[in-house]
Amino acid sequence: MLIGELAAATGMSRDTLRFYERRGLITGERRPNGYRDFPPETVPWLQYVRTAQALGFTLAEIRQVGEELRGAPDSAERLSALFEEKLRIVEARMEELAAVRGELLERVGAGCPLG
Incomplete structure (x- = not known):
C-alpha cells in the first residue's frame, strides 16, 4: 500500500x-x-x-x-494493566489541577499579589 x-x-x-x-x-x-x-x-x-x-x-x-x-499471548491483560496505570496518572493530575483551581478561586477578586 x-x-x-x-x-x-x-x-x-x-x-x-x-x-x-x-x-x-x-x-x-x-x-x-x-x-x-x-x-x-x-x-x-x-x-x-x-x-x-x-x-x-x-x-x-x-x-x-x-x-x-x-504477538504477546497475554496482550489483553497487559493492555488492561497499562490502562490502569494511565488512569492513576490521570487521576493524580486531576487532583493537582483541582488544587490549582482552588488557589485561583481564592485569589479571584482578592487583589492578592502572586507572592
Missing part, C-alpha cells in the same frame, strides 16, 4: 504518516522507485494509535506498548 493509499484509508495526511514513520510507529519498505510500501495491517494499527492518543498516551508510549503487545 503506497503512502497516498494509506493516507486515504486512514484519513491522515502524508506528512503525519511520514512523521509516524520517523518516530518508529510504522514502517514501510522502499520499492526500487523509492516509494514506500506499507503492509495492509498498518491501517488498523494507525486506528489504534489515534485511539491511544485520545486516551492520553504519548507516541513514545504507544510505540513501546505496540512492541510489547505484538
Whole structure:
C-alpha cells in the first residue's frame, strides 16, 4: 500500500504518516522507485494509535506498548494493566489541577499579589 493509499484509508495526511514513520510507529519498505510500501495491517494499527492518543498516551508510549503487545499471548491483560496505570496518572493530575483551581478561586477578586 503506497503512502497516498494509506493516507486515504486512514484519513491522515502524508506528512503525519511520514512523521509516524520517523518516530518508529510504522514502517514501510522502499520499492526500487523509492516509494514506500506499507503492509495492509498498518491501517488498523494507525486506528489504534489515534485511539491511544485520545486516551492520553504519548507516541513514545504507544510505540513501546505496540512492541510489547505484538504477538504477546497475554496482550489483553497487559493492555488492561497499562490502562490502569494511565488512569492513576490521570487521576493524580486531576487532583493537582483541582488544587490549582482552588488557589485561583481564592485569589479571584482578592487583589492578592502572586507572592
